[in-house]
Amino acid sequence: MGMGRGPVGAVIAGATALGIRLFGAALALPFTRKLLDRVLPSPGAGPSEAARRSGWFHSQVTASTESGRRYRAVAAGPGDPGYAATAVMAGEVALLLALDGDRLPPAAGSLTPATAFGDVLVERLRAAGHTYEVISLT
Helix, strand or coil: CCCCCCHHHHHHHHHHHHHHHHHHHHHHCCHHHHHHHHHHHCCCCCCCCHHHHCCCEEEEEEEEEECEEEEEEEEEEEECCCCCCHHHHHHHHCCCHHHHHCCCCCCCCCHHHHHHHHHHHHHHHHHHEEEEEEEEEC
């Protein structure tokens, strides 16, 4: 989530952090929790099938190296990111483990998905309609 640069970005980031803390505190207090239970979705409730299908995600990060090179990383895809897109990702990981285990990079220990599955997962997710790319800007 981008907050902007400079003093305005710092104020927005601080306000967002404060809002998250206040919401957490409201959930912890019995009186405010009862009020929030009336307006928040009930456990297990989620978006409709139409909303899951029409949803999408697009995340973009721009970074600079110490040498001054600039890059942009993009992750995007169809489907509600909390439900439909996540289900596609989990399904592709399951298929990868079942069918492509011999193509995985050698590794051991606690790993991130990128380290454990490497380009094999990226290929599968791209084939499923997702975008994962890093672009050199300079």
